[in-house]
Amino acid sequence: MTYRLGLTGSIGMGKSTTAQMFRDLGVPVWDADAAVHRLYQGAAVAPVGALCPEAVQDGRIDRAALKDWIARDPSALAKLEAVVHPLVAADRAAFIAQADGPLVVLDIPLLFETGANVDGVLVVTAPPDVQRARVLARPGMDAAQLERILARQMPDAEKRARADFVIETLDMDSTRAAVQDLVVKLGGTANA
Numbered sequence: 001m002t003y004r005l006g007l008t009g010s011i012g013m014g015k016s017t018t019a020q021m022f023r024d025l026g027v028p029v030w031d032a033d034a035a036v037h038r039l040y041q042g043a044a045v046a047p048v049g050a051l052c053p054e055a056v057q058d059g060r061i062d063r064a065a066l067k068d069w070i071a072r073d074p075s076a077l078a079k080l081e082a083v084v085h086p087l088v089a090a091d092r093a094a095f096i097a098q099a100d101g102p103l104v105v106l107d108i109p110l111l112f113e114t115g116a117n118v119d120g121v122l123v124v125t126a127p128p129d130v131q132r133a134r135v136l137a138r139p140g141m142d143a144a145q146l147e148r149i150l151a152r153q154m155p156d157a158e159k160r161a162r163a164d165f166v167i168e169t170l171d172m173d174s175t176r177a178a179v180q181d182l183v184v185k186l187g188g189t190a191n192a
Helices: 015-024 032-039 045-051 063-072 076-098 128-136 143-152 156-162 172-185
Strands: 003-008 029-031 103-107 120-125 165-168
Touching (some): 015 029, 015 103, 015 172, 029 032, 029 076, 032 076, 045 076, 076 103, 120 156, 128 143, 165 172
Parallel strands (some): 003 120, 029 103
């Protein structure tokens, strides 16, 4: 049976970099954000369009139009999630069913907030000052936007307390070594 490792962490904690390290070791990685992006160009277009017709442009979902709808309609997010979450779950299940090997990683930014059927959870973390510096270095990001994002996410300390595994992502070498160790521990092979 394939071990399903959920990978999560707050914004700026190194989740995408860590996911790539798993890929580099040959571990299949499913990315929730990428799945939503695919669905917004395919299976989600009709049902989301039925909820918010102005969100469909050129046969795909326009995220800016969705943001506008969510901003003006307090019930919009719940309606959107009711449509999109089952599609995301089906995409994840199809990925797991096709997985060939002892380990898969499920990269889910809001794993604890939305839930997913996993065998264990890895939380990536970094000190608040490192997180802040990483996020504020992103194009178009400012302190107010960071605070809004953090207010919607479960606090890092709570994520770490609920995790089965924690990797601190201070530098690439130690993070890569911790990922390799975890892959071996979970029965995968760490051949880079």
